Amino acid sequence: MEKIIxxxxxxPFRYQVCFLEGIFDLTNPLLANFLDNGKKAKAFFxxxxxxxxxxxxxxxxxxxxxxxxxxxxxxxxxPLIVEGGEISKNDEATFKKIVDATSIxxxxxxxxxxxxxxxAVLDMVGFAAAISHRGIRHIRIPTTVLSQNDSGxxxxxxxxxxxxxxxxxxxAPPFAVINDFNFLTTLDDRDWxxxxxxxxxxxxxxxxxxxxxxxKNATALANREMAPMQxxxxxxxxxxxxxxxxxxxxxxxxxxxxxxxHWAAHKLEHLTQYQVRHGxxxxxxxxxxxxxxYLKGMISKLDLMRIINLMKALGFGIYAHELSGxxxxxxxxxxREHLGGELTITxxxxxxxxxxxxxxxxxxxLQSIDQLKLFHQEKVVADS
Amino acid sequence: MEKIIxxxxxxPFRYQVCFLEGIFDLTNPLLANFLDNGKKAKAFFxxxxxxxxxxxxxxxxxxxxxxxxxxxxxxxxxPLIVEGGEISKNDEATFKKIVDATSIxxxxxxxxxxxxxxxAVLDMVGFAAAISHRGIRHIRIPTTVLSQNDSGxxxxxxxxxxxxxxxxxxxAPPFAVINDFNFLTTLDDRDWxxxxxxxxxxxxxxxxxxxxxxxKNATALANREMAPMQxxxxxxxxxxxxxxxxxxxxxxxxxxxxxxxHWAAHKLEHLTQYQVRHGxxxxxxxxxxxxxxYLKGMISKLDLMRIINLMKALGFGIYAHELSGxxxxxxxxxxREHLGGELTITxxxxxxxxxxxxxxxxxxxLQSIDQLKLFHQEKVVADS
Ligand SMILES: NC(=O)c1ccc[n+]([C@@H]2O[C@H](COP(=O)([O-])OP(=O)(O)OC[C@H]3O[C@@H](n4cnc5c(N)ncnc54)[C@H](O)[C@@H]3O)[C@@H](O)[C@H]2O)c1
Ligand SMILES: NC(=O)c1ccc[n+]([C@@H]2O[C@H](COP(=O)([O-])OP(=O)(O)OC[C@H]3O[C@@H](n4cnc5c(N)ncnc54)[C@H](O)[C@@H]3O)[C@@H](O)[C@H]2O)c1
Ligand SMILES: [Zn+2]
Ligand SMILES: [Zn+2]
Numbered sequence: 001m002e003k004i005i006x007x008x009x010x011x012p013f014r015y016q017v018c019f020l021e022g023i024f025d026l027t028n029p030l031l032a033n034f035l036d037n038g039k040k041a042k043a044f045f046x047x048x049x050x051x052x053x054x055x056x057x058x059x060x061x062x063x064x065x066x067x068x069x070x071x072x073x074x075x076x077x078x079p080l081i082v083e084g085g086e087i088s089k090n091d092e093a094t095f096k097k098i099v100d101a102t103s104i105x106x107x108x109x110x111x112x113x114x115x116x117x118x119x120a121v122l123d124m125v126g127f128a129a130a131i132s133h134r135g136i137r138h139i140r141i142p143t144t145v146l147s148q149n150d151s152g153x154x155x156x157x158x159x160x161x162x163x164x165x166x167x168x169x170x171x172a173p174p175f176a177v178i179n180d181f182n183f184l185t186t187l188d189d190r191d192w193x194x195x196x197x198x199x200x201x202x203x204x205x206x207x208x209x210x211x212x213x214x215x216k217n218a219t220a221l222a223n224r225e226m227a228p229m230q231x232x233x234x235x236x237x238x239x240x241x242x243x244x245x246x247x248x249x250x251x252x253x254x255x256x257x258x259x260x261x262h263w264a265a266h267k268l269e270h271l272t273q274y275q276v277r278h279g280x281x282x283x284x285x286x287x288x289x290x291x292x293x294y295l296k297g298m299i300s301k302l303d304l305m306r307i308i309n310l311m312k313a314l315g316f317g318i319y320a321h322e323l324s325g326x327x328x329x330x331x332x333x334x335x336r337e338h339l340g341g342e343l344t345i346t347x348x349x350x351x352x353x354x355x356x357x358x359x360x361x362x363x364x365x366l367q368s369i370d371q372l373k374l375f376h377q378e379k380v381v382a383d384s
Numbered sequence: 385m386e387k388i389i390x391x392x393x394x395x396p397f398r399y400q401v402c403f404l405e406g407i408f409d410l411t412n413p414l415l416a417n418f419l420d421n422g423k424k425a426k427a428f429f430x431x432x433x434x435x436x437x438x439x440x441x442x443x444x445x446x447x448x449x450x451x452x453x454x455x456x457x458x459x460x461x462x463p464l465i466v467e468g469g470e471i472s473k474n475d476e477a478t479f480k481k482i483v484d485a486t487s488i489x490x491x492x493x494x495x496x497x498x499x500x501x502x503x504a505v506l507d508m509v510g511f512a513a514a515i516s517h518r519g520i521r522h523i524r525i526p527t528t529v530l531s532q533n534d535s536g537x538x539x540x541x542x543x544x545x546x547x548x549x550x551x552x553x554x555x556a557p558p559f560a561v562i563n564d565f566n567f568l569t570t571l572d573d574r575d576w577x578x579x580x581x582x583x584x585x586x587x588x589x590x591x592x593x594x595x596x597x598x599x600k601n602a603t604a605l606a607n608r609e610m611a612p613m614q615x616x617x618x619x620x621x622x623x624x625x626x627x628x629x630x631x632x633x634x635x636x637x638x639x640x641x642x643x644x645x646h647w648a649a650h651k652l653e654h655l656t657q658y659q660v661r662h663g664x665x666x667x668x669x670x671x672x673x674x675x676x677x678y679l680k681g682m683i684s685k686l687d688l689m690r691i692i693n694l695m696k697a698l699g700f701g702i703y704a705h706e707l708s709g710x711x712x713x714x715x716x717x718x719x720r721e722h723l724g725g726e727l728t729i730t731x732x733x734x735x736x737x738x739x740x741x742x743x744x745x746x747x748x749x750l751q752s753i754d755q756l757k758l759f760h761q762e763k764v765v766a767d768s
Contacts, residue, residue, distance in 0.1 A: 003403040005622055007537075007557075009629040010394040019387040039726075103546040110638075110724030131515065133724070134542065134553045135634075153391075158518065162487040169518045170554055173391075238389055245393040250519075254494075340494030340517070342423075 013173040013249075017153050017241065019234055023141065023180040024061040032069035034139060034176045037110050042076035044107050046098060046125045048117025050084035051143045054186035058116075073112070076105040084117055086274040088124045089159045089166075098128035102136060112137045112175065118144040118191070119151035119278070123169070126157030130172035137175040143183035145195025145229070146279050149236035153177050154244055165266060171250040179237070181230055192224060193315050194279025197261075199236040200310065201286055202243075205260045208352030210235060215306065218313035254339045257354050260346040261285035264323060266338075267331025271322040283311055287318040287375075288328075291368040292360070293348040303351050308375050319376035325366040332360060397557040397633075401537050401625065403618055407525065407564040408445040416453035418523060418560045421494050426460035428491050430482060430509045432501025434468035435527045438570035442500075457496070460489040468501055470658040472508045473543045473550075482512035486520060496521045496559065502528040502575070503535035503662070507553070510541030514556035521559040527567035529579025529613070530663050533620035537561050538628055549650060555634040563621070565614055576608060577699055578663025581645075583620040584694065585670055586627075589644050592736030594619060599690065602697035638723045641738050644730040645669035648707060650722075651715025655706040667695055671702040671759075672712075675752040676744070677732040687735050692759050703760035709750040716744060 023031055035041050045062055052058050059079055066075045080101060082094050098113070107113060113136050115125035122140050129138035142152030158169025184192065196214075203211035213235075214221075217228040243258055256262075265285035268276055276284075287308060294304040311318050336343040342358055349355035407415055419425050429446055436442050443463055450459045464485060466478050482497070491497060497520050499509035506524050513522035526536030542553025568576065580598075587595035597619075598605075601612040627642055640646075649669035652660055660668075671692060678688040695702050707715075720727040726742055733739035 003618060005401045005403075005618075005625060006398070007401060007625050007629060008396070008398040009633050010396045011634050012392070012394045014390070014392040017389045017391060019389075099545075099552070103548065103551065106721065108721060108724035127515075131511075131552050131554055133551065134540065134555055156518065162484075164487065167487065167517065168483070168515050170515060170556075171518060172554075234387060234389075241389060241391050245391060249393050250395050337490065337492060340492035 013155075015174055015176055017177040017179065017237060019179045019181070019230070019237075021180060021182045023178055024058075024065045026065060026068045029069065031065070031139075031178060032072045034178075035069075035073035035112055035114075037073075040071070041073040042105070042107055042111040043073045043114055044076045044101060044105060044112070045079035045114045045116065046121070047079050047081050048084035048088075048121040048143060049081050051117055051183060052081050055183075076107055076111065077101065082117075082121060082124075084121055086120050086160075088121045092159075092161075095124055095128055095159055098125060099132055102128070102132040107132070107136055109133045109136060112139055114139045114141060116141040116143060117147075118142070119147035122147055122152055123157050123166070124159050126172060126174070127159055127169050130157055130170045135172060138172070140174045140177045142177065142179055144187060144191050145184060145193075145233065146191075146198060147195070148179040148181075148184075149195055149233040150198040150240055152179070153237045153241055155249055165270065179233065181226065181233075184226070184229065189224075189315070190277055190280065192229075193222075194277040196221060196232065196314055197279045197283040197286060197311075197316065198240075199232050200307075201260050201282060202236055202239040202258070204286065204290070204307065204348060204351065205257055205346060205354030206239060206243075206352065210239075211310075211352060215310055218310055222314050254342050254344045255356060256339070256344065257346050257356070260354055261287075261289050263335035263345060264288050264328060264331055266335065267327060268320055268323055271327060272320070276320065280317065283316040284318055284320055284323070284372075287311060287372055288323075288365075288368050289345070289347055291371050291375075292364055295364050295367055295371070296347070296361075298355075299348050299350060303348075306351075312379075317376065319369075319372045323369060325369060328365055328369060329362055332365070397539075399558055399560050401561040401563065401621060403563045403565070403614070403621075405564060405566045407562055408442075408449045410449060410452045413453065415449070415523075415562060416456045418562075419453075419457035419496055419498075424455070425457040426489070426491055426495040427457045427498055428460045428485060428489060428496070429463035429498045429500065430505070431463050431465050432468035432472075432505040432527060433465050435501055435567060436465050439567075460491055460495065461485065466501075466505060466508075468505055470504050470544075472505045476543075476545075479508055479512055479543055482509060483516055486512070486516040491516070491520055493517045493520060496523055498523045498525060500525040500527060501531075502526070503531040506531055506536050507541050507550070508543050510556065510558070511543055511553050514541055514554045519556060522556070524558045524561045526561065526563055528571060528575050529568060529577075529617065530575075530582060531579070532563040532565075532568075533579055533617040534582040534624055536563070537621045537625055539633055549654065563617065565610065565617075568610070568613065573608075573699070574661055574664065577606075578661040580605060580616065580698055581663045581667040581670060581700065582624075583616050584691075585644050585666060586620055586623040586642070588670065588674070588691065588732060588735065589641055589730060589738030590623060590627075590736065594623075595690075595694075595736060599694055602694055606698050638726050638728045639740060640723070640728065641730050641740070644738055645671075645673050647719035647729060648672050648712060648715055650719065651711060652704055652707055655711060656704070660704065664701065667700040668702055668704055668707070668756075671695060671756055672707075672749075672752050673729070673731055675755050675759075676748055679748050679751055679755070680731070680745075682739075683732050683734060687732075690735075696763070701760065703753075703756045707753060709753060712749055712753060713746055716749070
């Protein structure tokens with residue numbers, strides 16, 4: 001007897017991504033309403049110490065807010081402060097502390113874990129929430145440009161293991177995301193800038209109009225003007241979300257158009273032990289793949305210069321000596337392994353349109369990095 | 385500025401559940417075809433030692449099969465043998481060994497982890513596969529009645545932590561499930577019988593015809609006849625799968641109709657430190673909730689006797705002294721906590737139809753357990 005039953009179903013996911021200022025203003029019930037599960041939900045807060053150091057009143061604000069909305073939710077325990085940045089994804093003890101807390105404080109599937117912090121802390125907290133009780137409701141409050149416009153609005157979480165980035169993790173949509181722009185005021189310049197590279201990325205592969213907008217607003221963004229940054233974040237978050245909703249949200253295939261510029265970036269982050277920020281590395285990765293696209297005859301020299309000059313205007317480095325030719329080629333192979341299937345790299349078909357290729361020419365990669373080194377030394381790149 | 389973006393999408397899942405005999409017959413390409421990803425997939429096998437002890441040739445069979453189909457897949461390493469039973473879900477070291485192996489042997493998102501064993505080993509292996517690389521393809525080869533007709537065909541995995549059952553886990557559909565009936569021949573009587581309780585469960589809440597079929601085949605099943613067991617497993621697996629596909633596959637709500645009889649079962653498993661098998665505990669839980677349904681006036685005495693007599697004919701115990709009134713009431717509260725939201729218990733509206741209730745009467749629970757104790761002492765229960 002041989003018999004086969006086909007199983008097929010679709011699991012619907014739905015969440016809101018909000019943009020505002022003053023999430024803990026006592027007059028703003030938004031967060032409390034998310035936390036309201038009809039029976040005094042328990043909420044457990046995990047806070048990036050970069051944020052709590054920058055906002056010394058934050059913990060008090062959280063407590064006051066909980067007091068004001070105690071009919072809707074209660075704090076299951078004092079907020080847990082964890083070290084911000086990549087270390088939070090490397091340190092198993094921190095991760096374990098959060099999983100432990102869910103058990104100790106009885107955070108169940110109808111309770112909430114609220115993460116406040118940069119992309120690294122949110123990735124780590126999200127993973128802890130995803131596996132405890134097979135998934136506790138998770139609210140993300142991203143506090144960096146990168147986490148507000150990219151990492152925090154998506155469906156992935158993870159921690160590093162075996163020296164490999166995001167080795168452990170799941171696909172787990174958040175319960176809600178609340179982007180409070182006020183947090184951005186205390187970012188240091190590198191973190192302010194860093195996330196902008198993800199906007200350049202989506203603009204280059206999807207929307208030339210947005211790229212032109214970035215060119216126009218580059219100086220204002222570099223000067224840390226808040227209005228264009230808010231506009232950038234909303235636009236960029238929307239584009240990332242549309243992409244995720246569009247096709248293969250849980251990335252079962254090998255295609256990853258949103259990883260434009262990321263293969264070299266991953267290698268550079270690793271080589272510098274995460275001293276280079278994700279967004280900074282992505283900027284260099286984009287510069288590299290754009291140069292490669294130019295050398296392949298896909299975009300013009302003028303197009304390439306626009307990209308390089310935009311990055312320079314924003315203050316990005318576009319070259320790093322750690323990215324030797326040898327390391328780059330190794331990085332390409334690692335990226336292929338990481339994808340698992342076929343190598344799939346996004347290049348530029350033209351400005352505003354990405355295209356997938358399944359192999360890259362080693363010689364051209366080496367030429368690209370040499371070219372970038374030259375560009376890097378010039379102040380503004382002129383047509384030659 | 386306050387703005388909200390709504391995100392909504394559905395993630396499609398699809399997998400096949402196969403029933404056969406002789407999965408490693410060199411002439412049967414079924415498994416090899418699942419493993420064939422177009423570029424010599426790596427497959428890593430994890431085997432329950434209860435199975436490898438019962439089938440001393442199993443490892444050789446796996447190697448021979450891999451040799452025969454080396455154009456489709458390769459073994460990434462020697463199969464890993466792990467201790468079977470609940471201990472595999474309690475022992476973090478075993479779990480970690482599998483996650484480590486994915487890194488050491490380069491098992492990526494397009495490679496496969498194949499689990500062969502009972503429900504416990506499959507739950508544990510499934511969890512390791514689910515979080516490594518955010519999800520490695522996982523093929524389940526269930527080898528017990530319970531795992532073939534219930535746990536192995538569904539979407540949940542998990543391990544125990546903090547003394548709590550399935551505390552860590554995810555919802556992660558398998559890549560494929562292959563039920564090989566030959567494995568069932570070596571089960572000890574308790575494991576042969578145990579999984580039948582899940583069939584009684586779905587029959588009572590969904591399909592009176594299936595219940596009647598069980599009554600007719602009780603003696604044959606108790607005598608370990610294979611033909612009715614195969615029929616039972618296919619029917620029961622199909623019903624579980626239909627249920628999962630039907631509504632809320634990832635259990636976001638509090639309703640869990642498939643947990644009929646399970647609230648007391650969980651408590652009993654825990655109280656006996658898993659000396660009582662899941663299916664054995666479920667049988668007692670079903671007997672309890674059926675008795676409660678009778679005392680509530682929902683089913684007749686005659687109906688209740690049919691249920692009790694079926695269980696007796698199959699050799700199930702229907703009472704356990706560990707389930708004192710006090711422990712039972714505690715178990716009910718724990719189940720409510722476990723669900724997170726409102727208490728939701730399935731009782732019998734009538735034979736073949738479950739109904740959800742949101743509270744249970746403590747006195748009637750105590751009466752039910754006393755009643756069960758009496759039934760337990762009688763050989764066959766007669767109408768009084
Ligand atoms: N899950 C995803 O889909 C996804 C996508 C892209 C990137 N990521 C991950 O995101 C991480 C990078 O995130 P990031 O760029 O936000 O950096 P980060 O999380 O490493 O934070 C950078 C620094 O800023 C501090 N900080 C955070 N908020 C602050 C604030 N408001 N004021 C002052 N300091 C503050 C942090 O403490 C940290 O020291 C990486 O681990 C990357 O892998 C994840
Ligand atoms: N994921 C789910 O949806 C789900 C649903 C129900 C139950 N479960 C879990 O399933 C587990 C129980 O599974 P189970 O009933 O299969 O028992 P089990 O996995 O504990 O196995 C029982 C014993 O049988 C041995 N064994 C397995 N196959 C054998 C074979 N072919 N021949 C001889 N011995 C064999 C094992 O080594 C073990 O000692 C529990 O942990 C329970 O929580 C999970
Ligand atoms: Zn990125
Ligand atoms: Zn069960």
